[in-house]
Amino acid sequence: MPVRNTEHRWGAAAQLFHWLIVVLIIVQVTLATLADDLPPGARKLALLARHKSVGITILMLVILRLLWRSLNLTPLLPDTLKPYERFLARVTHAALYVLLFAMPLSGWMMSSARGFPVSWFGFFTLPDLVPKNKSLYEALLTTHETLAWVLAAVVTLHVAAALKHHFMLRDNVLRRMLPFTTTPGPKP
Amino acid sequence: MIVRRPTAAVRAAAAGWLTAALLLAPWTARGADTPGITHYALDPARSSLEFTFMQAGAANKGHFKRFQVALDFSAENLAASKLDVAIEMSSSDTGDQERDDTLKGADLFAVAKFPQAHFAASQINRTAAGYEAIGKLTIRGVTRDASVPFSFRTATENGAAVGYMSGKTSVRRLDYGVGQGDWKATDQVGNDVAVSFALRLIAH
Numbered sequence: 001m002p003v004r005n006t007e008h009r010w011g012a013a014a015q016l017f018h019w020l021i022v023v024l025i026i027v028q029v030t031l032a033t034l035a036d037d038l039p040p041g042a043r044k045l046a047l048l049a050r051h052k053s054v055g056i057t058i059l060m061l062v063i064l065r066l067l068w069r070s071l072n073l074t075p076l077l078p079d080t081l082k083p084y085e086r087f088l089a090r091v092t093h094a095a096l097y098v099l100l101f102a103m104p105l106s107g108w109m110m111s112s113a114r115g116f117p118v119s120w121f122g123f124f125t126l127p128d129l130v131p132k133n134k135s136l137y138e139a140l141l142t143t144h145e146t147l148a149w150v151l152a153a154v155v156t157l158h159v160a161a162a163l164k165h166h167f168m169l170r171d172n173v174l175r176r177m178l179p180f181t182t183t184p185g186p187k188p
Numbered sequence: 189m190i191v192r193r194p195t196a197a198v199r200a201a202a203a204g205w206l207t208a209a210l211l212l213a214p215w216t217a218r219g220a221d222t223p224g225i226t227h228y229a230l231d232p233a234r235s236s237l238e239f240t241f242m243q244a245g246a247a248n249k250g251h252f253k254r255f256q257v258a259l260d261f262s263a264e265n266l267a268a269s270k271l272d273v274a275i276e277m278s279s280s281d282t283g284d285q286e287r288d289d290t291l292k293g294a295d296l297f298a299v300a301k302f303p304q305a306h307f308a309a310s311q312i313n314r315t316a317a318g319y320e321a322i323g324k325l326t327i328r329g330v331t332r333d334a335s336v337p338f339s340f341r342t343a344t345e346n347g348a349a350v351g352y353m354s355g356k357t358s359v360r361r362l363d364y365g366v367g368q369g370d371w372k373a374t375d376q377v378g379n380d381v382a383v384s385f386a387l388r389l390i391a392h
Binding site: 041048053114115117118119120123125132 | 284289
């Protein structure tokens with residue numbers, strides 16, 4: 001599989017970004033859910049510290065991913081799509097990218113507003129994005145949680161569309177993002 | 189009414205008390221008569237006692253809002269100089285209510301059982317950078333030897349003699365049992381806690 005994208009297929013690098021971020025988002029949801037159930041304490045602190053580090057990792061990956069995307073071809077959408085479907089696909093993908101920025105940034109801002117500096121796995125400490133402010137923290141907490149639900153909704157739509165392409169439309173849209181499949185070319 | 193002369197025993201006892209009182213006078217005056225020694229007490233409004241700790245890989249700060257300092261000091265008479273610091277642990281403030289409540293709880297400061305931390309130094313030495321106070325530090329009921337380096341300068345402000353004392357030291361929290369249960373782990377909250385102070389002391 002080539003590293004770079006082609007007109008018909010996502011390259012290895014783009015696939016790695018995609019699936020790595022998928023795995024990290026699952027990790028994020030797990031850490032956040034586990035931490036939510038705990039009373040304040042060392043274990044909660046540890047889970048949230050990981051959550052923040054993984055979140056910053058996602059932010060870094062998304063920046064690299066967009067950079068890579070800008071240097072590559074973007075595989076074409078199938079010709080069979082109606083204009084409104086094309087539009088919907090573009091909007092969904094744009095929303096996913098926006099959310100991949102908004103989630104970690106709102107979390108980082110939330111931690112700054114709380115007065116807890118964010119460290120990346122203890123290797124370095126990130127600057128505070130906003131000054132410490134209790135009501136700002138509470139607003140950002142709500143924002144972060146709301147965005148998580150919005151992300152869940154958009155991801156659901158994204159997955160549903162991928163499955164529809166694969167099982168109902170029987171095109172290559174899902175397969176071309178899978179590492180262990182071959183996509184000889186566009187379907188006739 | 190019968191007036192009696194004091195008996196020999198009473199006279200001896202009185203003389204004994206008088207002698208004892210004279211001998212003890214320099215002690216009870218607590219160095220008032222020790223050459224050069226000045227007694228200083230804290231100016232709380234213009235003093236700070238801060239601590240910096242690693243939480244989740246990042247440096248976080250807190251401070252104590254209530255503490256007392258008694259310093260008997262003379263640069264020319266270090267042998268008679270001494271320092272006593274008492275800290276109200278319930279006055280710790282890290283700027284976060286939830287964290288402060290956790291910090292005061294049984295696993296960390298345990299303020300209900302150990303309301304005060306205490307540093308008592310009866311030995312003050314001159315060092316290359318200034319001075320160091322050597323004594324006993326008690327936190328959470330555990331007492332250990334500790335030495336605290338500090339710098340000291342005097343000034344006269346509005347006719348009053350004041351002293352400025354500042355310094356930094358490091359305390360390993362687990363040496364004093366600050367961190368029981370899950371808090372014994374040092375990956376999220378570091379063992380080393382940096383303590384810094386900048387005190388304005390008023391001579392009296």
